[in-house]
Amino acid sequence: MNSLAIVEREAAASNVEVTEDELIVSLFDGRRISVPITWYPRLFHGTVEERSTYELMGRGTGIHWPLLDEDISVSGLLKGNPSFESERSLQNWLDDKAAKNSL
Secondary structure: OOOOOOOOOOOOOOEEEEOEEEEEEEOOOOOOEEEHHHHOOHHHHOOOHHHHOOOOHHHHHHEEEEOOOOOEEEEHHOOOOOOOOOHHHHHHHHHHHHHOOOO
8 A cells, every 4th residue: 555645844944135125035945935024023123234133043944133033934924924013012122222222
């Protein structure tokens, strides 16, 4: 008896680029995902340095921006999920960021 085992692989990022307009994620399987940067307000409000300082987590299944305290999953990108951060949380973060920059 023959059986076909289907192995589902989790999509994983190999490279990340953040432009003024887009978050672009290259995957190991050759696909590229691009979404509007406005989907992720912390990236939108980040500096070039903050946007370019990222770490791939979980063998590329997640992306972490330590200077922005932002985490995005590749599966969330593929599903088309924007940030679910509340307006209040974002405003608190923006206020903290402005206070740090004024020192």
